[in-house]
Amino acid sequence: VPRWFSNMDEMLAQTDVDMVLVITPIQHHFANAMTAIAAGKHVYVQKSMTATLDEAHALLAARDRAGIKLVAAPGFDLFPTTLHMREVVRSGVLGKIGFGYTYAWGFGHEHENVRNGTDPDSSLTNINPMWYYRKGAGPLPDVTIYSLQLATSILGPVRQVTALGNKLMPERKWRDETIQIELEDNAVLMMEFASGAIVTAWARDTSHSRRNPWGGLGLYGTHGSLEVTDVDGATGYPLAFNVFGGGGWGTHGQDVGDHTYTQPLTAQKYLQGEHLELEEGHLYVDIMELADATTEDRAPRASGEQARHVVEIIECAHKAIAFGQTQQLTTVF
Incomplete structure (x- = not known):
């Protein structure tokens, strides 16, 4: 890196x-993105876009005032399999979707090779990862966000959320530091x-x-089901999904058969050649979407909305856990 700055x-x-x-701890996304927008720069923000809804409102208002482009991770709409699954659901072949599940998980950044010194080429070795356990971060905005982004990309907006949570490990350690979670x-x-x-x-x-694919998803309708059967571990992109319905026990309506649809990573136009070897290729895809949206003067598909x-x-889920009450959402996209 020929030039670097700490400010x-x-x-x-x-x-x-x-x-x-903006690829910083989540708690700093808002301030850094606002500074960039104030300077008239187009902005890419890693997930989650902000730590709070109020910050998200302010960020998009600043974007609109400045007339810049903003892309927010993770851009599941940029991968063809997501669009294909959305087409299947909207076609009505599954009937009315009644239930679904989606999941993703992590194990804490302090265990990553780049954080514990086992990767000698990493510049992240000495960067303290304990921000992950502070308010504004955690597994919901860092990991489960992939599940939420995928589900909303296929099904659209959420109306209300309830949640339960627990804290089984009140302390975490990194090197000689102990942090209270x-x-x-x-x-x-x-989610409804x-x-x-x-x-x-x-x-x-x-x-x-070890057995369920990270980033899995299942949707179950009155006429059939859709289940993700393969996920690329580096990007979180779904690679294959199965559609089943009709002609069997527990299904109603037309016979849609039993089909598995597969698309390789190269179906994404940016993931070609050497870019397939990137450790986290979805970041590259998001960034290229910002570049193209800027040069083509169009709205980015990985939208801030x-x-x-x-x-x-995520904010409503935390409130539901804290107060034991279902939370109504106020935003759509």
Whole structure:
């Protein structure tokens, strides 16, 4: 890296960049993105876009005033399999979706090779990952957000959310530091979508599954079901899904058969050649979407509006856990 800065204002004053990539701890997304927008820069914000709904409202208002483009991760609408699943649901072949589930999990950033010194080439080795356990972060906005983004990309907005959570590991350690956890390390969300579908999502950072595909999803309608059967571990993109219905026990309506649809990562136009070897190729895809949306002067498909809605789902889930009451959402996309 020929030039580096430890201060955003200094960087913006001394360079002539077109876009700023905000890839920091979640608690700093809002301030850094607002600084970049104030300087007239297009912005990419890693997930979750902000830590609170109020921040999300303010960020999108600043975007609109400045007339810049903003892309928010993770951009599931940028992968063809997501669009195909949405087409299947909207076609009505599954009937009316009544129930679904989706899940993703982590195990804490302090266990990553880049954090514990086992990756000698990493510049992240000495960066303290304990921000993950502070308010504004945790498994919901860092990991479960993939599940929420995928589910809303297919089913649309959520109407209300309830949730339960627990804290089984009140302390975490990294090197010689011990931190008191400020958030749940396990949570289960139940979301009612505007369509009437009820979908669960899991959040956890204590252990993971060896057999269920990370980022799995299942949707079950009156006529059939849709289940993700393969997920790319590096990007979280669904690679294959099965559609089943009709002609068997427990199904009603037309016979839609039993079909598995598969698309490789190369179905995404940006993931070609050497870019298939990227450790987290979905970041590259999101960033290229911002570049194309800027040069083509169009609205990004990984929209700030959907990201704001997901931020509200997460905020409502925390409130539901704290107060034991179902929370109504106020945003759509």
